[in-house]
Amino acid sequence: MENREQLYIIKIGGNIIDDEHRLNAFLKSLSVLAGKKILVHGGGKLATKMAADLNIPQQMVDGRRITDAETLKVITMVYAGYINKNIVAQLQCNGTNAIGLTGADGNLIMAHKRTSSSIDYGYVGDVDMVNDIMIHDMLSRGLTLVIAPVTHDGRGQLLNTNADTIARSVATSLAQRYAVTLIYSFEKPGVLLDVEDENSVIPRLNPSLYAKYREEQKIFAGMIPKIDNAFAAISAGVQNVIIGKAEELDKLTSGCGGTSITHE
Amino acid sequence: MENREQLYIIKIGGNIIDDEHRLNAFLKSLSVLAGKKILVHGGGKLATKMAADLNIPQQMVDGRRITDAETLKVITMVYAGYINKNIVAQLQCNGTNAIGLTGADGNLIMAHKRTSSSIDYGYVGDVDMVNDIMIHDMLSRGLTLVIAPVTHDGRGQLLNTNADTIARSVATSLAQRYAVTLIYSFEKPGVLLDVEDENSVIPRLNPSLYAKYREEQKIFAGMIPKIDNAFAAISAGVQNVIIGKAEELDKLTSGCGGTSITHE
Numbered sequence: 001m002e003n004r005e006q007l008y009i010i011k012i013g014g015n016i017i018d019d020e021h022r023l024n025a026f027l028k029s030l031s032v033l034a035g036k037k038i039l040v041h042g043g044g045k046l047a048t049k050m051a052a053d054l055n056i057p058q059q060m061v062d063g064r065r066i067t068d069a070e071t072l073k074v075i076t077m078v079y080a081g082y083i084n085k086n087i088v089a090q091l092q093c094n095g096t097n098a099i100g101l102t103g104a105d106g107n108l109i110m111a112h113k114r115t116s117s118s119i120d121y122g123y124v125g126d127v128d129m130v131n132d133i134m135i136h137d138m139l140s141r142g143l144t145l146v147i148a149p150v151t152h153d154g155r156g157q158l159l160n161t162n163a164d165t166i167a168r169s170v171a172t173s174l175a176q177r178y179a180v181t182l183i184y185s186f187e188k189p190g191v192l193l194d195v196e197d198e199n200s201v202i203p204r205l206n207p208s209l210y211a212k213y214r215e216e217q218k219i220f221a222g223m224i225p226k227i228d229n230a231f232a233a234i235s236a237g238v239q240n241v242i243i244g245k246a247e248e249l250d251k252l253t254s255g256c257g258g259t260s261i262t263h264e
Numbered sequence: 265m266e267n268r269e270q271l272y273i274i275k276i277g278g279n280i281i282d283d284e285h286r287l288n289a290f291l292k293s294l295s296v297l298a299g300k301k302i303l304v305h306g307g308g309k310l311a312t313k314m315a316a317d318l319n320i321p322q323q324m325v326d327g328r329r330i331t332d333a334e335t336l337k338v339i340t341m342v343y344a345g346y347i348n349k350n351i352v353a354q355l356q357c358n359g360t361n362a363i364g365l366t367g368a369d370g371n372l373i374m375a376h377k378r379t380s381s382s383i384d385y386g387y388v389g390d391v392d393m394v395n396d397i398m399i400h401d402m403l404s405r406g407l408t409l410v411i412a413p414v415t416h417d418g419r420g421q422l423l424n425t426n427a428d429t430i431a432r433s434v435a436t437s438l439a440q441r442y443a444v445t446l447i448y449s450f451e452k453p454g455v456l457l458d459v460e461d462e463n464s465v466i467p468r469l470n471p472s473l474y475a476k477y478r479e480e481q482k483i484f485a486g487m488i489p490k491i492d493n494a495f496a497a498i499s500a501g502v503q504n505v506i507i508g509k510a511e512e513l514d515k516l517t518s519g520c521g522g523t524s525i526t527h528e
Contacts, residue, residue: 050341054317073346081345082337085414085422089368093420099370104353105363106407141401143370150349156357158349
């Protein structure tokens with residue numbers, strides 16, 4: 001096991017995507033990180049702003065955005081076009097040979113349209129398959145993959161797909177071949193015991209602690225799907241899973257910061 | 265020379281990009297075409313419409329659009345995002361393993377910002393370098409490349425770049441390695457002697473005929489840069505260059521339609 005090569009899979013999300021200077025600083029720290037890397041990015045608030053500018057009404061059900069055809073168009077433009085290509089150009093500037101991809105490109109990630117008895121989420125995809133051979137092949141050629149949260153169903157339909165889930169799916173698909181470190185990075189320094197206190201980072205989170213904090217309602221809302229993805233990754237053989245601040249990437253990769261998700 | 269493998273490089277432009285049904289019919293004919301293929305697409309009228317919807321004024325000088333920062337953003341969203349990814353998803357549906365790329369991805373096409381003593385074209389790029397090794401590598405892995413007309417300068421700046429020029433630059437960069445057939449496809453059946461008469465296709469166009477028709481003003485306006493690119497490709501070792509109708513791709517590739525550009 002020990003001679004598997006290290007692979008970093010880093011999800012970047014939160015407000016940092018919308019802030020060019022902070023994003024570029026993060027991309028510099030990504031470029032200096034040695035070894036094989038995959039970046040999965042969310043979309044920040046730009047898609048919401050673009051939809052508003054284009055007078056496309058945003059329908060929310062239970063706090064989730066419904067992806068109708070016009071919203072999917074905006075997401076494809078903003079995530080797969082504007083954000084993805086600007087990240088790639090910036091990484092190229094840093095000397096990192098990046099390639100920007102959606103799930104449709106090279107049939108990288110196949111998904112199916114989510115069906116629910118109660119809610120029609122629209123063009124939202126749940127991941128079925130990650131093309132780990134294609135990813136391994138590109139990594140072997142020295143490329144850094146930059147993945148936008150858009151997949152396809154193999155029948156010509158693009159699908160809006162949660163970036164945390166994409167990061168987890170890609171990480172688990174490569175967990176046999178590589179010693180994968182999966183990092184969920186955002187604007188907070190880790191999972192906080194008190195959301196108001198940035199010094200309350202939980203250094204290690206195992207299933208029993210997680211259950212306890214959920215019961216005590218110390219961990220709630222938006223953090224839950226992220227942590228669920230993190231535990232699913234660890235259970236599926238991903239070596240390290242860390243949640244922490246994008247601007248402290250060096251600390252997260254060296255094990256000196258963030259919240260480590262552990263089996264026990 | 266004869267044992268070089270055949271490579272088709274097809275530029276698709278004109279109104280067909282804006283018409284989903286015609287575009288999908290074209291993509292089907294591309295998928296059934298055997299052998300290695302690269303598709304270079306323009307942007308159609310969607311970028312202009314999107315800029316209007318977003319109230320971004322379009323500045324034109326001498327019939328050319330000036331690409332200011334906001335217009336570049338629209339172009340990146342529409343060309344590299346919406347159009348590119350929908351083409352890729354459709355090709356995947358046809359069983360063609362397509363990958364959508366800009367010049368920034370894998371450092372595929374490097375360009376510099378156009379400088380002119382008289383006009384500031386904005387973020388418009390002229391091609392300096394095509395990464396033929398990366399392209400050859402991807403083609404060898406069975407991928408069909410779908411290239412959007414956006415390049416980068418290696419310093420973090422994306423640049424709007426003419427799709428006809430990209431097709432020519434890619435074709436010439438691969439002319440040693442492959443027997444390249446470069447096809448400029450659009451809504452007309454070829455170069456017409458009379459723009460009003462679709463039956464007036466010039467079957468073969470050599471430099472002296474071209475000079476004659478230009479002098480007689482039978483060939484003019486938008487066709488000139490396209491034909492100039494076509495002659496530049498032939499001069500640089502591209503085996504066949506054909507201009508013709510996108511919906512007659514099988515005729516163009518079998519030499520039974522369109523206008524062939526020839527040395528003599």
